[in-house]
C-alpha cells in the first residue's frame with residue numbers, strides 16, 4: 052500500500068514538473084531548439100532518478116523524440132511541411148485581385164500587436180500625443196467658430212434644403228474644402244488630428260454642413276491627386292480645389308454595385324475620337340452612378356469605371372481593370388444635377404449618368420500608367436479617410452448629445468426631481484458619456500498615429516463601424532432622455548436631425564453589417580497575424596522550392612506561436628492576468644492586464660478557427676464578426692488607456708475610463724463566449740473553452756455605482772464634462788442651444804438650493820400655495836423666504852429653463868411640403884443666423 056502511494060506521489064511530482072516546464076517554455080515563447088534542450092535535460096533526469104518501469108520511460112520519451120526530430124530541417128520539410136503545404140493549398144481561400152489589393156493596403160499598427168497574444172505596450176505608449184499647431188487652433192477658434200455661428204440647422208434642413216449661399220461661399224473662401232491639401236497648392240495642410248477636430252465642431256452644429264465639408268477632405272479627387280496624380284494634374288487641380296473654385300465629388304456606387312463596389316458595370320473604352328478639334332486616342336465612358344455626395348453641385352467628378360482597350364491602342368491588354376479619372380461637369384454626355392434626399396438632412400447628394408462621354412487618356416488620375424490601379428488607390432486611401440470623416444462626425448454628434456442631455460437632465464424636473472437623478476436616467480447618461488469617451492479616445496489616438504505616418508487599414512474599419520454604432524446608440528439614448536422635446540421638430544429641436552442622419556453614417560464607406568461581418572476580422576486575420584500572410588504568400592510562390600523554404604519557416608513560427616498562445620491563454624485565464632507586465636501601475640493596471648489576457652485568448656481562437664475552418668471561415672460571417680468584436684473591444688480599450696495617458700492621467704476622468712474599459716472587456720468576454728457556443732467543431736470548442744475560460748465567465752460589466760458617479764460628473768459644470776466635449780461648438784449666444792443649456796446648468800447649482808428652500812420653508816409648511824414656480828417665487832419674496840437678489844436669480848433660471856424645455860408648433864398649412872413654414876414660436880436657434 053505504501054509503495055503504491057509513494058509511486059503515485061512520484062508520478063505526480065514528475066508530471067507536474069514536465070507540465071510546468073512545458074508551460075513555462077511555451078508561455079515564454081522559447082525557441083524549438085531551446086525547448087528541446089530543456090526538455091531533454093528533464094527527460095534525462097527522469098531516466099536517471101525516476102523509479103518508473105523502463106517501458107513507461109520509453110513511452111514518455113516518444114513525444115520528446117518527435118520534438119527532437121523536428122529540429123532536423125530536411126526531415127521536417129519532407130515529413131511535415133510538404134504534406135501540410137499540399138493540404139494548405141487546397142484550404143487556401145480563392146482571392147480575387149481586388150481582395151489582394153485590399154489586403155495589401157495600408158499599414159499594420161497597434162492592431163498587429165493585439166494579434167500577437169502579448170502586445171508590446173511600449174509601442175502604443177510611445178506613440179505621438181496628438182496636438183494642434185497654433186495655426187490649427189486659430190482656425191478652430193476663428194473661421195470654424197464663425198461658420199458654426201452662421202449655421203441655422205432648421206433653416207438649412209427645413210426651409211432651404213441646402214446650405215445658404217453665404218455659407219457656401221464662406222466654406223469655399225476659408226479653405227474648408229482644402230484641409231488635406233498642402234500649403235504649396237494653397238491648402239490648409241492640416242494634420243489628421245486637426246482635420247478631425249474641425250469636423251467634430253461642425254458636426255456638433257449641423258450634419259448637413261459637416262457632411263458637405265467631410266467629403267472633399269476624404270476619399271475623392273484631392274486625396275487621389277495628392278497620392279497618385281501627375282505633376283500637371285496636381286498643379287492644375289489642387290489650387291482650384293483648395294480655393295473652392297472646383298467642387299469635387301467621387302462617384303463609385305451605382306444601382307447594381309453598392310457594397311460590392313468592385314463589380315461596377317460602368318465602362319471606359321479606349322478609342323479614337325474628337326477632342327478640341329482634333330482626333331486623339333481617348334476613352335468613351337458609359338456610366339450610371341447614384342447616391343453621390345456633392346454631385347448636384349460638383350464641378351469636378353472623380354469617376355471609377357472599368358477600362359477596356361479592345362483594339363489594343365495603348366498596349367497588349369484588353370481588360371485593364373478599375374480605373375479612376377477626373378471628368379469636368381460640363382463634358383458632353385454627362386447628366387448631373389438631380390438630387391437624392393438623404394433622410395431630411397439635405398446635404399447635396401444625387402445621381403450622375405454618362406452616355407458616350409469622350410475624354411482624353413490624361414483624364415486618368417496619374418495618367419495612363421495608373422490605368423487599372425483604381426481599386427488599389429481607393430482601398431489605400433480609405434485606410435486614412437475612414438479613420439477621420441465618419442468617426443469625427445459621429446464623435447461631434449455624440450459629444451453634443453451628451454453635453455445637451457446631461458444639462459437637460461439636470462434642468463428638467465419631474466416628480467420634483469431633476470430627471471437625471473433617477474437611477475434609470477442616470478445609467479443612460481453614464482453609458483452615453485462613457486461611449487463618447489471611447490469614441491473621442493479612438494479617433495484622437497488613431498489620428499495621432501496617422502500623423503505619425505501610419506495608414507491603419509484594419510483600425511479604420513473598426514473606427515468606422517464602432518464610432519457610427521456608438522453614435523447610433525447615443526442618438527437613441529439622447530432622444531429617450533429628452534422625451535417629447537427631442538421628437539417635435541422645429542427650430543427649438545437640437546436633436547431630431549442628428550437622430551435622422553444616423554443611418555447615413557452606418558451605410559456609407561462600407562455598410563456596417565458588411566464591415567463587421569467581413570472586413571474587421573477578415574482583413575485583420577490575414578493582414579495583422581504575424582504568420583498567416585507569410586504562409587499565404589509562400590504557398591502562392593511560383594518558385595516552389597523557395598516557397599517551401601519560406602512556408603517551413605512561417606509554419607514553424609506559427610506552430611510555436613499557437614502553442615505559446617494556448618499556454619498564455621490558460622495561465623492568464625487561471626490567474627485572471629494578475630501577474631502580466633503592464634506599462635502603468637495604478638488604477639488602470641487591471642485593464643492593461645485584461646487586454647493582455649484577451650489578446651492571448653483571441654490569438655488562440657483565431658488560429659484554431661483558421662486552421663479548422665480554412666476558407667469556410669469567410670462564409671461563417673457570424674463567427675468572423677464575433678472575433679472582429681473581440682479585436683475591436685481590445686483596440687478600443689487600448690485607445691481609452693492611451694487617451695487617458697495622453698490627457699495626463701487625470702483622476703477625475705477615471706470613472707469614464709473604468710466604465711469604458713469594463714464594458715469593452717466584458718464585450719470581449721461575451722463575444723468570445725458566443726463564438727465558442729457557435730463554433731461548429733464541438734470538441735475543438737470544448738478544448739478552446741478550457742484554455743480560454745478555465746474559471747468560467749468571470750468578468751462583469753460596469754456597476755450601477757460607477758454609472759452614478761459618471762452621471763454626477765456630467766450633470767455638474769465640471770472640468771471632466773468640458774473635456775469630454777472639448778471640440779464642440781458651445782459658445783454661449785442666442786442661437787446656440789448647447790451654450791444656453793450650459794448657462795442653465797451653471798445656474799441650476801444655485802437655483803436648486805433656492806427651490807429647495809421654497810419647498811421646505813414654504814410649500815411644506817403651507818405658507819406658499821402657488822402651484823407654478825413663478826407664483827411660488829413671488830410668494831417666497833413676499834414671505835422673505837427669498838431675497839430680491841435670490842428671486843431674480845431664480846426668475847432668470849426659470850425663464851431659461853422654460854425656453855429650453857419648450858417645443859415648436861405650426862399652423863397646419865406651414866407643414867405642407869413646399870410652404871417652408873416658420874415656426875410660430877421663436878426658439879433656440881430660430882431665425883437667428885445672419886441669413887435668416
Ligand SMILES: Cc1cc2nc3c(=O)[nH]c(=O)nc-3n(C[C@H](O)[C@H](O)[C@H](O)COP(=O)(O)OP(=O)(O)OC[C@H]3O[C@@H](n4cnc5c(N)ncnc54)[C@H](O)[C@@H]3O)c2cc1C
Nearest residue numbers: 301302303304309310342343344393559560562564565568
Ligand atoms: C447618403 C449617401 C451618400 C453616399 N455618398 C457616396 C459617394 O459620395 N460616392 C459613392 O461612390 N458612394 C456613395 N454612397 C454609396 C454608399 O457607399 C453605399 O450606399 C454603400 O456602399 C452600400 O451600398 P448599398 O446602399 O447599395 O447597399 P447594399 O450593398 O445593397 O447593402 C445592403 C445591406 O446588405 C449588407 N451586405 C451586403 N453585402 C454583404 C455581405 N457580404 N455580408 C454581410 N452583409 C452584406 C450591407 O451591409 C447592407 O446592410 C452614398 C450613400 C448614401 C446613402
